[in-house]
Amino acid sequence: MKQQVLFYSFLFLASFVTSCTNDSTACEEWIINCEDTGIQVDTSKSNRKVLIIGIDGVRSEAMTEDISPFLYEFSNRPTTYFTDRNLVERLTFSGPNWSSLLTGVHFCKHKVFDNKYSNNELSVFPHFFNYIERANSSIVTASIVNWIPINQYSAIAHADHAPTNQITDQEVFEQAQELLQNQTPIDPDVLFLHFDELDGAGHEFGYHPDVTEYANTLNTIDGYIQQIVATIETKRSNGEDWIIFVVSDHGGDGKGHGGGFDNEHIKYTIFYANHPTESFIQNHTSTQVDLVPSVLYFMGIISDEFNCKKDGISIML
Numbered sequence: 001m002k003q004q005v006l007f008y009s010f011l012f013l014a015s016f017v018t019s020c021t022n023d024s025t026a027c028e029e030w031i032i033n034c035e036d037t038g039i040q041v042d043t044s045k046s047n048r049k050v051l052i053i054g055i056d057g058v059r060s061e062a063m064t065e066d067i068s069p070f071l072y073e074f075s076n077r078p079t080t081y082f083t084d085r086n087l088v089e090r091l092t093f094s095g096p097n098w099s100s101l102l103t104g105v106h107f108c109k110h111k112v113f114d115n116k117y118s119n120n121e122l123s124v125f126p127h128f129f130n131y132i133e134r135a136n137s138s139i140v141t142a143s144i145v146n147w148i149p150i151n152q153y154s155a156i157a158h159a160d161h162a163p164t165n166q167i168t169d170q171e172v173f174e175q176a177q178e179l180l181q182n183q184t185p186i187d188p189d190v191l192f193l194h195f196d197e198l199d200g201a202g203h204e205f206g207y208h209p210d211v212t213e214y215a216n217t218l219n220t221i222d223g224y225i226q227q228i229v230a231t232i233e234t235k236r237s238n239g240e241d242w243i244i245f246v247v248s249d250h251g252g253d254g255k256g257h258g259g260g261f262d263n264e265h266i267k268y269t270i271f272y273a274n275h276p277t278e279s280f281i282q283n284h285t286s287t288q289v290d291l292v293p294s295v296l297y298f299m300g301i302i303s304d305e306f307n308c309k310k311d312g313i314s315i316m317l
């Protein structure tokens, strides 16, 4: 395996990092030469299935027994890896964080610096569906999102099903249940969901457990997730081997989250993984780039190219 990572740092950069106000210019320049494109698949894991539930803008401390009783209980299960200190990207916007969650690399590589996705490097550091489809194109991948840039700029190029029409959180929930229960319009093996209305409530009313609108929105999403997880539990009892992740892109404080990496209410958010038998690593607090290595590990997909490019680690050994 040839893994050559050439790292150029310019002498002026050190002073630039502390003085500049636009974080994107503080990125080191990476020239990455990952020539090996081999993908091995552990066939003993080839029936494994993945559900990732994304909730935009989760301030960790809002996830309480009163506000989100299901997620609270889910976090306490012995079969769940959970942290409320998952570290977000230094650029605390949605675009950079969803991109890091879905590519397994930090924003300096995928170069999604904001929510416009302009001049990004997602063709070099693709959405993880790319590696799954190359490993086995018969695996069915789907992405259902309220915030459509995720599908528009990232998922659609690789997914079997990634609609780009604007839908509500309730429609995300309904479409998820249609996919999982009725295989309509397809029967997903790997499903990503994105709920956006909590972030909307945070921007309009404030990101805080004491803000009624924020708490009520999280309570509604909690109910959706409870029903979706119940669907997965039924599938598990029918012999399907599913792992469930619950992730978020950033927290929030006041009515915002941009430029908030020095604020603990913004830079930490939740990260869950749940599986009946997998053991999760101890003494590791996840970051956004750990999701994809964990998914590929669980599915038994070993991509030399991804392993050369990735920044995160699997939370399973």
Ligand SMILES: [Zn+2]
Pocket (backbone or CB within 6 Å): 056, 057, 093, 094, 095, 199, 249, 250
């Ligand atoms: Zn966001």
